[in-house]
Amino acid sequence: MVTDPTGRGDLFSPDCPTRQLLDRIGDKWTSMAVKVLAERHPGTVRFSDLRRAMPGISHKMLSQTLQKLAADGLVTRRVDDTLPPSVHYGLTDLGRSLEEPLAVLREWAEAHMAEISAHRGVHA
Amino acid sequence: MVTDPTGRGDLFSPDCPTRQLLDRIGDKWTSMAVKVLAERHPGTVRFSDLRRAMPGISHKMLSQTLQKLAADGLVTRRVDDTLPPSVHYGLTDLGRSLEEPLAVLREWAEAHMAEISAHRGVHA
């Protein structure tokens, strides 16, 4: 557990890097991309594969999402310099290590979805 | 692991309820509120306490966040009908069960923050 030297949990400062990181990995598309990549063999997934696997994502969003993931060292990017070019993505070790925490959250959501729906219904 | 009967992971449908739920709990303020409430005794936290504990959140956002959490059955809300009125919040059992998965994610972020910062720096 990290607590900063001032005595305040630094997670609660708006400009805390860890909080920003959390915002990013909590992102819908980010977590989804990590899951898709985790389910396939590293370096075998093409841009268009990802698009197909992520219904509703736009061309642009996927591009941006992958860029951020690559910039953070979570995914690898390999360009085959063919014509037309194809690009393959895969998780790094770091990226793979993120899949577990995300899975825990997904499982919680799946496990409690019904209960929550029911509760919403009651208080409609 | 839930996979729907059609053979498609239903998490990937844009209108999948579980995906919507994930979007909500991945929300910055939601996860922060759960953490704050988890760290205190149930039913002892006032609106203004939460505001102070969550730097940067606006009046409106806190109100909305708590409403959603209450609607989903994750937090309780008790109104002391005094003057001026005071309202106390606490996690339900369901809410408490969410803290663990969120903690796992926070810990991942804290553990790997340095590594990711370093990677970003390299590719500045």
Next chain:
DNA sequence: CTGTATCCTCCAAGATACTG
């Protein structure tokens, strides 16, 4: 003190078109 309603701003994200 807690909460709601109104207005307003601004940016995330879609659509589209273009390049290598």
Next chain:
DNA sequence: CAGTATCTTGGAGGATACAG
């Protein structure tokens, strides 16, 4: 096929004022 650039917009979220 993969990616970038431009333009546009819906809606999330802040500020403010007011009510109970």
